[in-house]
Amino acid sequence: MAVKDYIRERFFPHIWCAGCGHGIVLNSMIRSIETLGMSKNEIVMVSGIGCSSRICGYVDFHTLHTIHGRALAFATGVKMSKPELNVIVPMGDGDALSIGGNHFIHAARRNIDITAIIMNNRIYGMTGGQYSPLSGAGTLATTAPYHNIDPDFDVVKMAMAAGATFVARTTTYHAKETTDMIRQAILHEGFSVVEVMSQCPTYFGRKNRLGSAVDMMKQMKSITAPIGSKAARENPEIIERGIFCQEEKPEYCSEYDKVIERATQGQGV
Amino acid sequence: MAKPKLKTHTIDRDWCKGCSICVEFCPKDVLEIDDMDKAVAARKDDCIACKLCELRCPDLAVEVRTDKD
Ligand SMILES: Cc1ncc(C[n+]2csc(CCOP(=O)(O)OP(=O)(O)O)c2C)c(N)n1
Ligand code: SF4
Ligand code: SF4
Ligand code: SF4
Numbered sequence: 001m002a003v004k005d006y007i008r009e010r011f012f013p014h015i016w017c018a019g020c021g022h023g024i025v026l027n028s029m030i031r032s033i034e035t036l037g038m039s040k041n042e043i044v045m046v047s048g049i050g051c052s053s054r055i056c057g058y059v060d061f062h063t064l065h066t067i068h069g070r071a072l073a074f075a076t077g078v079k080m081s082k083p084e085l086n087v088i089v090p091m092g093d094g095d096a097l098s099i100g101g102n103h104f105i106h107a108a109r110r111n112i113d114i115t116a117i118i119m120n121n122r123i124y125g126m127t128g129g130q131y132s133p134l135s136g137a138g139t140l141a142t143t144a145p146y147h148n149i150d151p152d153f154d155v156v157k158m159a160m161a162a163g164a165t166f167v168a169r170t171t172t173y174h175a176k177e178t179t180d181m182i183r184q185a186i187l188h189e190g191f192s193v194v195e196v197m198s199q200c201p202t203y204f205g206r207k208n209r210l211g212s213a214v215d216m217m218k219q220m221k222s223i224t225a226p227i228g229s230k231a232a233r234e235n236p237e238i239i240e241r242g243i244f245c246q247e248e249k250p251e252y253c254s255e256y257d258k259v260i261e262r263a264t265q266g267q268g269v
Numbered sequence: 270m271a272k273p274k275l276k277t278h279t280i281d282r283d284w285c286k287g288c289s290i291c292v293e294f295c296p297k298d299v300l301e302i303d304d305m306d307k308a309v310a311a312r313k314d315d316c317i318a319c320k321l322c323e324l325r326c327p328d329l330a331v332e333v334r335t336d337k338d
Binding site (some may be wrong): 003004007012013014016017018019020021022023024025026028030031172173175178212213217266268 | 329
């Protein structure tokens, strides 16, 4: 199917600002699904609130646009009742790791078969540029006019520590890599996290004088390198891209099936 | 295997927001922003049909068709 067959064309042009990285994530995600040859009916996309979460409205799958930070809780409900469907949850960095931090930890811990895509633009775009847990120390935001003092946070380390069994990071500059990682994340059985570093030229870019969307993408190219590459080994400032973990562990819905089996056979306590 | 050849390169002017991402990252300098702030394929003959513009457009405004599609 062509890209346009996966979207709700009537809502285009979309609401995102010119050059917003979230559009590139949408573009890559559709192409991943296209390569997988999945039917639109097999996919449920669940999102919370934020510029990033608006992605749900643009795709022609089963979609739920829910509450800020709570998308994974809704997604867990969907997946538990219809485990045969593929559940994808696109989230902003604020949505996933500040207000939704607890849901994120426990979805990862349970290793429920959901694909979480963290569109990390290091700011609250939708509400006017407040700093997020991913802004990092020393950055500027509407709510940090004298520089942010909150220490940096790391989506990858956080996801791995909490128990996610597929964890990857890429950027919107690396669109082909993003497509491939999302494809692998969807195929993985268990909780998968793909952090896509994304640009918000309107708030993060403007506040931190990072220039245009193009400049921000060039910066993401220069500050990242593949895991274990020479560039990454030689420069501790480099942010690594790639797949950090990919392992098999009991998946939550499969474990729950065993509970159902025990209960129906009267093998309870 | 022969490399794919460009058949059509289209940019949806209603969807394009003129962000220049396609223009800046085209390896062959095929594209430019016109005076209406929209991207246009000004030098189509130089296009190698790599589709990078299509993949990176945040507005899904670019469609590159080749003889292999
Ligand atoms: C319960 C609740 N608290 C706060 C808000 C206000 N709010 C809406 S979006 C948002 C943050 C958006 O940031 P992020 O999740 O990083 O996504 P982005 O807009 O940057 O893509 C906030 C705080 C809300 N809608 N609901
Ligand atoms: S405010 Fe930022 S995140 Fe929101 S649409 Fe604009 S550029 Fe994108
Ligand atoms: S990348 Fe897309 S939106 Fe940006 S200028 Fe090119 S065609 Fe227009
Ligand atoms: S397909 Fe490649 S060469 Fe052709 S315009 Fe797009 S980016 Fe440039």
